[in-house]
Amino acid sequence: MALDRKAPNDLNAFWMPFTANRQFKKNPRMFVGAKDMHYTTSDGRQVLDGTAGLWCCNAGHCRPKITEAIQRQAAELDYAPAFQMGHPVAFELANRIIEIAPNGIEHVFYTNSGSESVETALKLAIAYHRARGEGTRTRLIGRERGYHGVNFGGISVGGIVNNRRMFGSLLGGVDHLPHTHLPGQNAWTRGMPEHGANLADELERIVALHGAETIAAVIVEPVAGSTGVLIPPKGYLQRLREITRKHGILLIFDEVITGFGRLGAPFAAQYFDVLPDMMTTAKGLTNGVIPMGAVLTTGAVHDAFMQGPEHVIELFHGYTYSGNPIASAAGIATLETYKEEGLFERAAEIAPYWEDALHSLKGLPHVIDIRNLGLIGAVELDPIAGEPTKRAFNAFLSAYDRNILIRTTGDIIAMSPPLMISKAQIDTLIGTLADVLKKLD
Ligand SMILES: Cc1ncc(COP(=O)(O)O)c(C=O)c1O
Numbered sequence: 001m002a003l004d005r006k007a008p009n010d011l012n013a014f015w016m017p018f019t020a021n022r023q024f025k026k027n028p029r030m031f032v033g034a035k036d037m038h039y040t041t042s043d044g045r046q047v048l049d050g051t052a053g054l055w056c057c058n059a060g061h062c063r064p065k066i067t068e069a070i071q072r073q074a075a076e077l078d079y080a081p082a083f084q085m086g087h088p089v090a091f092e093l094a095n096r097i098i099e100i101a102p103n104g105i106e107h108v109f110y111t112n113s114g115s116e117s118v119e120t121a122l123k124l125a126i127a128y129h130r131a132r133g134e135g136t137r138t139r140l141i142g143r144e145r146g147y148h149g150v151n152f153g154g155i156s157v158g159g160i161v162n163n164r165r166m167f168g169s170l171l172g173g174v175d176h177l178p179h180t181h182l183p184g185q186n187a188w189t190r191g192m193p194e195h196g197a198n199l200a201d202e203l204e205r206i207v208a209l210h211g212a213e214t215i216a217a218v219i220v221e222p223v224a225g226s227t228g229v230l231i232p233p234k235g236y237l238q239r240l241r242e243i244t245r246k247h248g249i250l251l252i253f254d255e256v257i258t259g260f261g262r263l264g265a266p267f268a269a270q271y272f273d274v275l276p277d278m279m280t281t282a283k284g285l286t287n288g289v290i291p292m293g294a295v296l297t298t299g300a301v302h303d304a305f306m307q308g309p310e311h312v313i314e315l316f317h318g319y320t321y322s323g324n325p326i327a328s329a330a331g332i333a334t335l336e337t338y339k340e341e342g343l344f345e346r347a348a349e350i351a352p353y354w355e356d357a358l359h360s361l362k363g364l365p366h367v368i369d370i371r372n373l374g375l376i377g378a379v380e381l382d383p384i385a386g387e388p389t390k391r392a393f394n395a396f397l398s399a400y401d402r403n404i405l406i407r408t409t410g411d412i413i414a415m416s417p418p419l420m421i422s423k424a425q426i427d428t429l430i431g432t433l434a435d436v437l438k439k440l441d
Pocket residue numbers: 112113114115116118147148149150221225226254255256257282283
């Protein structure tokens with residue numbers, strides 16, 4: 001029986017993720033097509049994508065090279081076992097990733113999502129120290145307001161209360177740095193805020209409390225996205241790097257949203273000129289088209305495992321779909337699309353225009369802060385008293401009715417358009433958002 005995909009007649013079976021299911025199912029919002037900067041809705045409208053899907057379609061939608069690569073690969077080699085067997089496409093993609101990664105990053109461990117990349121990196125950190133004879137280093141340090149996906153390691157080091165409070169006691173042996181949001185000092189900052197580098201020094205307090213020899217790793221998002229876009233204060237990431245290095249603690253950058261051009265450089269590590277020991281990635285790796293993630297490591301992290309008899313597996317970790325051929329082919333075609341179209345450079349070029357457009361919203365009703373970096377932007381709204389998140393959610397609904405896709409988290413509107421966005425499309429996105437804000441209760 002042919003499925004009428006434009007008009008599902010029963011929405012009950014699908015329990016939707018991170019969604020107000022009952023609200024949605026009363027008044028569904030369905031996308032049935034996409035091309036470049038736009039989605040097509042089931043009622044035939046063109047919606048401008050202000051969020052690159054979920055921060056992942058950095059090259060825009062339904063890009064021919066990626067589509068063709070997937071089709072070709074599916075017909076040629078659909079699947080190869082990921083353990084004890086290989087196929088050339090995964091090796092090729094790993095080399096291509098390393099080509100654009102910061103100097104010093106030399107290895108790629110494949111996963112299927114950002115959450116799995118985070119779990120993998122946390123496990124690698126603990127196992128790395130053990131492999132080097134420092135098995136007491138098991139403690140993991142995250143940060144308040146951090147988002148590292150939804151698995152147990154990720155929510156344990158993460159700092160978003162709604163993502164944690166329902167799920168029991170989480171991992172033990174975890175501490176959190178303070179978040180870096182200082183609205184009193186940094187509100188309305190364009191780009192990186194002046195104040196807050198000293199917040200990295202809190203790591204010294206955590207080290208003093210537990211002893212450096214108990215701490216495996218610190219994980220942070222270079223730019224915190226899901227919590228509502230927090231840009232790192234000037235000097236903060238450098239300071240974290242100094243302190244972690246001094247105490248032999250690994251530094252993990254969660255680059256799931258900052259990777260693949262979002263800041264106008266391949267990775268945030270290059271943008272901020274700070275080299276972590278590991279980087280977690282996903283999303284833009286395959287332009288969001290096929291699930292795939294990757295943990296990128298330095299030579300030192302990888303080499304610590306390469307010991308013992310050669311026939312013995314060095315790391316007891318991996319996924320059935322690690323380096324899946326079709327995902328790998330999508331990854332290669334995605335990286336080629338970024339390169340051929342100069343999309344990272346384009347993001348850097350258009351970022352000042354994006355910044356000006358965003359900050360033109362200052363003074364509109366309910367707007368209490370605006371933040372931006374690269375092609376990331378956030379507009380923070382004053383919450384409705386007693387009804388947190390409602391104002392921003394109403395803005396999201398009204399924006400959708402006016403044919404723009406934005407994203408909200410708490411009472412913050414977050415935007416991260418595909419890197420191919422034009423100035424005229426920025427005008428449409430921000431102009432429409434201005435209209436939405438003017439009419440918002
Ligand atoms: C920084 C960061 N880490 C991890 C994740 C989780 O990725 P996924 O949803 O692919 O598991 C996300 C998703 O938004 C993210 O922004």
